[in-house]
Amino acid sequence: MSEADFDLGAEAARLEAGEETGAVVTFTGRVRGGGGLRRMVIEHYPGMTERALTEIAGEAARRWPLSGTMIYHRHGSLAPGDRIMMVATASRHREAAFAAASFLMDYLKSRAPFWKKEETDDGADWVAARDADEAALERWNE
Amino acid sequence: MKVQVLYFAWLRERIGQGREVVETEAATVADLVAELRAREERYDLAFSDMGAIRCAVDQALAPVETPLDGVREVAFFPPMTGG
Secondary structure (H helix, E strand, O other), X not given: OEOOOOXXXXXXXXXXXXXXXXXXXXXXXXXXXXXXEEEEEEEEOOOHHHHHHHXXXXXHHHXXXXXXXXXXXXXXXXXXXXXXXXXXEEEOOHHHHHHHHHHHHHHHHHHOOEEEEEEEOOXXXXXXXXXXXXXXXXXXXX | OEEEEEEOHHXXXXXOOOEEEEEOOOOEHHHHHHHHHHHOHHHXXXXXXXXXXXXXXXXXXXXXXXXXXXXXXXXXXXXXXXX
């Protein structure tokens, strides 16, 4: 958790320790421009957010044989094109690393306490949660 | 008992503050919401649609039926939009 930007390469490289790690998968989320968007403000719940991210990462580690997991999420006021967050997963083989990264993203969307507010030319409004994001969780519980 | 109550996103904006200490005898989170709504109109309006509000008790998601006994912190917020 930080207001500061991150260096994707440097963060991913931290998961490369050890000769057994054959795969590192990363995902970066950015502020999508367009529609008159000027800023995106990300609010979080200090304490609970860190706790939720730790739990989600722990759940991924229980489900897949990971040698490393990292989640970096920014908060504060961001501009279109800014990086919002990243996840990285490391494993012996790519299947586990891809699946775990996808799992982390699905859970981050609707189980980690973050709220996005979009400031556009027409005013400011909170981003509504999407039913599709909630539905995406179901595939991990089948 | 005293409970730390936190509000986030549009709920924080409608109530006009992010946190406060509430002196309450409410048995559950739902009772606490009822107390707050009875207090002032801004609370009544903010909590008018509980279907649009989620709640956390001591920093873990919890249903509104959760008892408040021994609880230090209750938070209210809209569905989360991370990632």
